[in-house]
Amino acid sequence: MAIHFDEKNQLFHLQGGQISYVIQIIEGYPVHIYWGNRLKAQAFSSSDLDVWEYSGALQPSQERLGLVQLRERSSFHPNPIPDKKFISLDTLAQEYPQYGSSDMRQPAYQVQLANGSRLSELKYKSHLVLPGKPYLEGLPATYTESDQEAETLVLKMVDETAGLIVHLMYTVFANHNAVARSARFENVSGQIIQLEKAASAALDLADCNYELISLWGAHERERHVQRQLLSHGTIRLESRRGSSSHQMNPFAVLTRPTTTEQQGEAFGISLVYSGNFCIETEVDAFDMTRLTVGINDFEFGWTLKPGENFQTPEAVFVYSNQGIGGMSRTYHNLYRARLCRGPWRDEVRPILINNWEATYFDFDAEKLEAIAHTASDLGIELFVLDDGWFGHRDNDNSSLGDWQVNTRKLPRGLRDLGDRVNEIGMQFGIWVEPEMVSIDSELYREHPDWCLHVPGRRRSQARNQLILDLTRQEVIDFLFEALSRVFLSAPISYVKWDMNRNFSEAGSAELSVGQQKEVAHRYILGLYQLMERLVTRFPHILFESCSGGGGRFDPGMLYYMPQTWTSDNSDAVERLKIQYGTSLVYPLSTMGAHVSAVPNHQVHRMTSLEMRGNVAMSGNFGFELDLTILSDEERETIKQQTTDYKRIRSLVQLGDQYRLLSPFDGNYSAWMIVSKDRREAVVYYFRTLSEPNPALRRLKLAGLDPELNYQINEGQGVYGGDWLMQLGWAVPLLKGDFTSTWFTLHAR
């Protein structure tokens, strides 16, 4: 890992892991040169260095500036320097393009200055190379634990006329093929600057021979994989819902059309943010691809007072020449180890039972204890009390905001229940939905102004609830105290943090007229502040985030809460797609996956307990059904599943995942997880529908050491890693719909 600066040629070469990222300053503009496989530190031998200088016309009107090819275009592409007509901001491959000063493509940022002008032009002024990686004030981000792990380039970009400085930050890591980028705006103008757009990063790629992969969806159908050809014009992947959303994840991949799961180039873009975002591609008339990522500029605004700073969230770019799978494994390693934090980061996660689908709101202490007792007998380690334990909440009509125990349901209180759960050897966890308020609640009656709203407008409810205004410090402080009281009121070692609606009428009574466009981002900053304070105060608690399942499954939340409830859809067949898509960027250790009852409550499908178990064991394993009404046979199966999972869970949660067959391509799905030393592996294989007279199938494994021999399960043969990967494992005959099998590999 190194950041090289070639002063003569104004060239920055960032090397990290196996990748290079190259920027050249041309006439003060940072020009994107390269992002891909690692290159030698120097582009040319010293005798060739003069090619960096203006080399004279290659053809009339064509120039080569160092590594950049340029040519004069027609008058429709204005030139910033009259006697260098081959330079046009409209055709230059830029790193952080501006608006209004002749680049007609999507800008990375937009401002309105005190004189009403909306023009800006940033020029390179100076730079710094810092060891390690600085924290981003108030925002989640990847981090380092020692300065040897990363190096950071900060380009100081200045618009003298506007009195605006933008610090562009680039971090490369010693052990990850990733570049983390963000921007910090600084107002030195002495007057207010209105920010209208502030992307985390942008760059112009030299061609457009790409396909774009995105993760779209809906509630109970999150993160389905979509792959489309990039074509001229713009594609926006975005959320305007106040949270990162079920509908589109803050993540995208540019691949070459020939890129597969195991081969070819993949350029990943992931935004460490939980609110409205936008990832945009724009292919221009000369086949260049502009990529912009950051807070969604739709309905965004920020008043930057003199002397103030605005820090954008971080975008994490990952390059892989080993296909989409290689990209995913880089994200998994980086996010698991250097985005997630706290004591739970490196710990295997407990197997849990959650009472939601077992009882919904209809429970009492006896029922919960009965479930917990059975769970403990079956080898389950954590009991989670879901919604309905507080206020007078018997359905979703009331009580959000009133975080006191419902003594009608739990007359001996939370501590008593927690103690009893602990006594039978299980940990105790609880559900909260702190960001919300019910109209029917003490909190709303006392503070009707504490929700997001616009005076004179309807307050639209969703699931009978409104959203608390987390732009207000007093609301954040109230929640910190109220939640602290709950977390101290019982032996709580796990918290499920839910959030069950999107924004509407998103105004704040606290903010000035001119600041109403700040609400969505300020809300997220308030949420981050609240979570930071809570995880600092309660480091022993394992937090799992949730938003109607996976409506806020994003890297921002993972910084505070190292796992997420992947989806409210617990049907094993639907989960194949959801978990497969989620794994494109998020590690298995972050995915909650539970066995639930059949007929499944979301899609009413019947699947075997074995299939449900195998899907759920491919993540953070848990259960969500009434264990007290199981048959003896089901109890035995579950006992076996918990025993099996404990045997393989450190592999599942900490190993390298290889996706083998995609549920989006047909009837078969498969993935495997390989230990870091490649001596252990576990393989899961699923078939959705039965086939008459089926073909014989082999499954080619991946990620094994070709030199090693592997024992399949206990006594089911020993095969060379190379054979298993090249010839493949012979799939046994499976019977019926929704079937699956799994096996372990152990190097001998």
Ligand code: DGJ
């Ligand atoms: C939505 C969550 O996704 C569910 O798991 C459950 O916790 C309910 N909320 C409770 O209201």
